[in-house]
Amino acid sequence: MEFENRHKNQKKKVCPVMKKCGGCRYQDISYERQLELKQAQVAKLLKPFCRVYPITGMEHPYHYRNKVHAVFDRLKDGTIISGVYEEKTHRVVPVDDCLIEDEKADAIIRDIRGMLRSFKIKTYDEDTGYGLLRHVLVRRGFATGQIMVVLVLGSPILPSKNNFIRELRKLHPEITTIVINVNDKKTSMVLGEKENVIYGKGYIEDVLCGQTFRISPKSFYQVNPVQTEKLYQKAIKLAGLTGKERVIDAYCGIGTIGICAANRAREVIGVELNRDAVRDAVRNAKMNEKKNISFYGADAGEFMTQMAAQGERADVLFMDPPRSGSSEAFMRAAVRLGPKRIVYISCNPETQARDLNYFTANGYRAQGAYPYDCFPFTGHTETVCLLVKSGKA
Ligand code: SAH
Numbered sequence: 001m002e003f004e005n006r007h008k009n010q011k012k013k014v015c016p017v018m019k020k021c022g023g024c025r026y027q028d029i030s031y032e033r034q035l036e037l038k039q040a041q042v043a044k045l046l047k048p049f050c051r052v053y054p055i056t057g058m059e060h061p062y063h064y065r066n067k068v069h070a071v072f073d074r075l076k077d078g079t080i081i082s083g084v085y086e087e088k089t090h091r092v093v094p095v096d097d098c099l100i101e102d103e104k105a106d107a108i109i110r111d112i113r114g115m116l117r118s119f120k121i122k123t124y125d126e127d128t129g130y131g132l133l134r135h136v137l138v139r140r141g142f143a144t145g146q147i148m149v150v151l152v153l154g155s156p157i158l159p160s161k162n163n164f165i166r167e168l169r170k171l172h173p174e175i176t177t178i179v180i181n182v183n184d185k186k187t188s189m190v191l192g193e194k195e196n197v198i199y200g201k202g203y204i205e206d207v208l209c210g211q212t213f214r215i216s217p218k219s220f221y222q223v224n225p226v227q228t229e230k231l232y233q234k235a236i237k238l239a240g241l242t243g244k245e246r247v248i249d250a251y252c253g254i255g256t257i258g259i260c261a262a263n264r265a266r267e268v269i270g271v272e273l274n275r276d277a278v279r280d281a282v283r284n285a286k287m288n289e290k291k292n293i294s295f296y297g298a299d300a301g302e303f304m305t306q307m308a309a310q311g312e313r314a315d316v317l318f319m320d321p322p323r324s325g326s327s328e329a330f331m332r333a334a335v336r337l338g339p340k341r342i343v344y345i346s347c348n349p350e351t352q353a354r355d356l357n358y359f360t361a362n363g364y365r366a367q368g369a370y371p372y373d374c375f376p377f378t379g380h381t382e383t384v385c386l387l388v389k390s391g392k393a
Contacts, residue, residue, distance in 0.1 A: 014027070015099055017095060021086070023377075024378055025378055025379040026376075035055050035057045038381045045352070046349060046383070048353075049366040050368050050369055052371065053368060058227060061373070061377065063099070064226060065102055065224065067140075067221070067223050068098075068137070068139075070109045072092075072124070080116055080123055081113075082109055090188075099377060100375075102140050105140055111168070112149075119163070120159060124154040129184075129186070131154060132158075134153065134190075135152035136151055137149070143206050143225070144205050145174060147172070147176055147177075148176070148177045148178075148217065149179070151178070151179070152190060152192070153180055154184055155182065156180065161198055175200075176204060177201050177204060178198050179217050180195065182194040195217060203215055208225060208256055211288045213284050214254070214283055216254075216277070218274065218276040219280050220277060224375065227373065228256075231374065234370055235257060235318065236257075236260060238341070239341055241265050245266055245267075246269075247267065247268045247314065247316045248314045248316070248317045248337070249269070249271070250317065250330070250334075251272065251321045251322070252270035252318075253274075254280040254281050255282075257318050257345075259293060261318070265316070269293075269295075271295070271296045271297075271303045281295040300326075301327045307337060308333040308336035313337055315340055315341075317334055319345070323348040325354060331358045334359075340388065343384060344359075344384070344385045349371075349381060363390060364389055364390060365387065365389075365390040367386045367387070369383050
């Protein structure tokens with residue numbers, strides 16, 4: 001079996017919290033073997049539909065995550081810890097550094113933890129609702145170097161706010177924005193509704209496929225930009241655009257795929273549920289001077305159903321649903337809109353296989369699936385699959 005970017009210098013590192021964290025299921029397995037396992041898993045699921053091409057791996061599969069989330073807690077002896085929830089529980093496993101997370105982000109989280117005592121900031125207790133700091137989220141634009149820190153608090157006031165900002169920025173001058181997010185609910189969701197920008201612009205920017213994107217705290221953005229760029233290039237190539245097409249970018253997030261494809265299409269329509277992401281997408285289109293793209297904030301299934309009911313047509317459909325996959329309402333409407341090509345990007349080959357079942361039973365032929373390792377050391381794989389209209393329902 002042939003892999004692109006075969007990983008040459010496998011470093012031997014072992015994570016002390018591997019078992020409890022559960023994130024890196026493949027950690028004690030060589031990178032080459034990981035790619036083989038992922039290839040086999042995707043092949044098993046998608047081979048019934050089409051050829052599965054060799055997986056594209058990473059040359060340096062470490063510290064690729066541009067987004068790091070840490071939950072804060074206090075031990076019985078008063079020691080403050082930060083890390084991840086133990087798999088399937090709400091116990092916090094302390095993490096100082098992580099094999100796959102951005103190292104700068106980990107350093108920022110460690111330093112915030114070190115500052116809490118002198119600022120008399122207590123960690124939040126999920127059972128009693130007492131305390132302040134719940135989570136810290138750090139996002140870094142790998143291409144721009146811009147860094148966002150989100151402090152998720154149980155109530156809106158951060159004591160000695162200005163000193164806190166000054167101290168943190170002294171330690172990490174690369175931080176370009178700091179946002180307070182208020183989450184006062186008993187919930188396993190990390191981010192709450194309310195936000196207050198206390199330093200900088202409230203978002204960061206990154207560059208992908210030559211286009212600049214702004215990313216707000218609550219907007220989805222791919223966590224591995226190195227692999228995402230390869231994946232998008234493949235997706236856009238598979239779409240076979242000539243400049244004449246009407247394109248739909250469904251589940252579009254901050255508009256990345258549609259904006260990267262806009263120069264090769266007549267018109268692009270993006271649809272996305274998350275309001276903050278839609279706002280980012282609209283600004284991103286403007287920033288990158290794309291005049292032929294428009295974005296709609298809606299459930300993708302409802303939006304497509306409405307388009308189909310109005311007798312609209314589309315030439316190409318990009319779809320990139322969440323792990324749960326698409327809905328039957330979405331796919332039914334997609335078929336009615338009649339795109340010649342559907343480029344289906346997925347972070348879960350199981351739901352993708354389920355959805356390919358629908359499309360291939362309703363007038364589409366799968367022409368090839370291309371796996372990308374966007375999540376080394378974890379059990380996850382991203383795939384892009386091309387479906388072509390065959391005319392036979
Ligand atoms: N294509 C984007 C985002 C993919 S992630 C990118 O590559 O960056 C999936 C996106 O689907 C998320 O932004 C999520 O907010 C959105 N989403 C989830 N359920 C949705 C629904 N029912 N309708 C529309 N968008 C949805």
